Amino acid sequence: MNRSKLNWLLAALAAITLTSCSGNEEQTMAKPEPVHFESGDECHVCGMVISNFPGPKGEAITEKEQHVRKFCSTKDMFAWMLQPENENRDHTLYVHDMTQTEWEHPDDTALIDARDAFFVVGSDRSGAMGPTLASFATEEAAHGFMMEHGGEVLKYSSITMEHLNTGMAKHGMDGMDGMDH
Structure with missing residues (x-):
C-alpha cells in the first residue's frame, strides 16, 4: 500500500473514531429526569415506607x-x-x-x-x-x-x-x- 493511501485510511479511521466518541458523549451527558415518589415506595437502605x-x-x-x-x-x-x-x-x-x-x-x-x-x-x-x-x-x-x-x-x-x-x-x-x- 502506498504512503498516501495509508495516510488517507488513517485519517478516515480517526474521523470515524472521533465521530462515534462524540455521539456517545452526548448520550451519556443527557441525565435522566427525577422520578416521583409513590405512596408505597420503600427506602433502598432501610426498607421503610x-x-x-x-x-x-x-x-x-x-x-x-x-x-x-x-x-x-x-x-x-x-x-x-x-x-x-x-x-x-x-x-x-x-x-x-x-x-x-x-x-x-x-x-x-x-x-x-x-x-x-x-x-x-x-x-x-x-x-x-x-x-x-x-x-x-x-x-x-x-x-x-x-x-x-x-x-x-x-x-x-x-x-x-x-x-x-x-x-x-x-x-x-x-x-x-x-x-x-
Whole structure:
C-alpha cells in the first residue's frame, strides 16, 4: 500500500473514531429526569415506607441502566452513595429543595440535582429516623435555614460519613417523637 493511501485510511479511521466518541458523549451527558415518589415506595437502605416521614428525600438513578433507588431521607441517600462500591459509579442524584416545599410532606416538583445542592448538616430538624441533611438549591437559602435551625452548610462534594453521624448522639431517636404514622 502506498504512503498516501495509508495516510488517507488513517485519517478516515480517526474521523470515524472521533465521530462515534462524540455521539456517545452526548448520550451519556443527557441525565435522566427525577422520578416521583409513590405512596408505597420503600427506602433502598432501610426498607421503610418513604411517604411516612418528614424532611427531604433522595433518589439515585444509575445512568447506564436507568435503575431508580429511592431513599426516605437525604441521610440514607448519602449513606448509600458514600459506600466504596457506589462512590465511583455514574448516578444522577436528586433531593428536595426545601425552599420550594414544606418539611412535613415534600413535593416532588421541588426535586433538584443533589450535586449542585447545599446541605445543612446537624440542624434541629428531623427526617426519617432522626437527624437528616436539609437540602437547598442555593447557598443563601441553606444559610437562612442554618440561622434558624443550627448546623453547618456544606456542598455535596464536602459531605463525608462523619457528617452523617453528626447529631446522632445528640438527637438519638428523638426524630421519632411526635410522629403520628
